Amino acid sequence: MTTTRSSYQEGSVERVKRAKGPDVWVYRWRETLPDGTRPQRKKVIGTVNQFKTKSEAKKAVANLRSEINAGTPLITTMTVEKAWGHFQTYELHDPEVNRSFSTIENYKTLFAAHILPRWGNVQLD
Numbered sequence: 606m607t608t609t610r611s612s613y614q615e616g617s618v619e620r621v622k623r624a625k626g627p628d629v630w631v632y633r634w635r636e637t638l639p640d641g642t643r644p645q646r647k648k649v650i651g652t653v654n655q656f657k658t659k660s661e662a663k664k665a666v667a668n669l670r671s672e673i674n675a676g677t678p679l680i681t682t683m684t685v686e687k688a689w690g691h692f693q694t695y696e697l698h699d700p701e702v703n704r705s706f707s708t709i710e711n712y713k714t715l716f717a718a719h720i721l722p723r724w725g726n727v728q729l730d
């Protein structure tokens with residue numbers, strides 16, 4: 606039985622511990638897909654340094670909650686090219702991993718010459 610009743614969802618905000626760095630506030634909600642399933646989604650709102658209390662984190666998520674309830678798609682699909690861009694920006698030069706200069710250059714060459722031309726537009730599930 607399908608229902609046409611529209612509902613407003615609050616979602617939930619909770620504090621989540623991290624292995625490294627300060628705890629973060631995570632907002633969780635359910636999203637209705639075209640096939641009728643309702644998978645749970647989550648998004649990191651910010652650290653406990655940014656939002657000291659749960660009520661501050663809830664205030665920060667007000668706009669996101671409005672978008673969710675308006676039916677605006679929030680979860681975008683990521684391509685191999687976008688993932689590579691994120692990796693280059695945030696992880697490739699990570700001092701904790703300590704990649705050598707030659708390893709970094711090899712990654713860049715391989716992605717530019719072989720991976721991105723063929724797989725760049727492939728969606729990641």
